Amino acid sequence: MEHIWMIEDWEKNIDFNDGNRKTGLRLRFDKDIDPEVRRACKEFAAFLRREYFFPLRVVVYVKNKTKIIAMDGDRVYGTFTWWEDDYEIPPYIRVAAGDYQDKCKRWGKDSALTAILLTIAHELTHYFQWINSLTLTSIGRERQATKYARYVLDDYAETREHP
Structure with a gap:
């Protein structure tokens, strides 16, 4: 089965000939976000940009x-x-x-950061479902997003010791 983050069905939906399309993945942070969260998200986004193509700009x-x-x-x-x-x-x-510090106390730093990165990967899977016009039930969309979020995070985990 083809990895849905790599399907190119979006080519049927998006006209790149007008020259105005922006591609890629961007991050924007609230000014008071924890520096560790900012660092982990930036490193994760750099990995995602190396591994995957975002045919229509998406801002997180x-x-x-x-x-x-x-x-x-x-x-x-x-x-x-x-x-x-x-x-x-x-x-x-x-x-x-915003609950990063609370999660750190309950689960430890690595698990707290992983939870945030998993959420990003889950929502990015919804992006790929949408851009590729995948037809799924709402339960199917959520199950697939959860599965691919874990898959992407497992790949990312192989590149480092800690999130």
């Missing part, structure tokens, strides 16, 4: 919040926001990292 906003309120009102750790079939408007991801 790392928020100094315990949870984020999703469009349906649920309080969650991460969200992926897009506009159905409109590839003109760039998608974005929001990730909650």
Whole structure:
């Protein structure tokens, strides 16, 4: 089975001939985000950029919040926001990292950072599902996102001792 982060079905959806398309993965941090979270996210993003192509720019906003309120009102750790079939408007991801210190006390630093990176990878899997027009049930989307987030983090873990 092909890795969905590497499928190129997006070529059918996005017209790159107009010259205005921005590609890549970008990070934006709330100014008071923990420096360790900032470092770990930047290193993870550098790895992702080396390994994968992001055909339409996606910005990950790392928020100094315990949870984020999703469009349906649920309080969650991460969200992926897009506009159905409109590839003109760039998608974005929001990730909650405001409880990092609490997670450190409960789980230890490595596990706390891994939880944040897993959330990023989970939401990025939703990005690849969307950009490649994958047809899945909502349960299927979540299961696939969880599976690929772990897969990507396992690959990343092979490149270092600690997140």
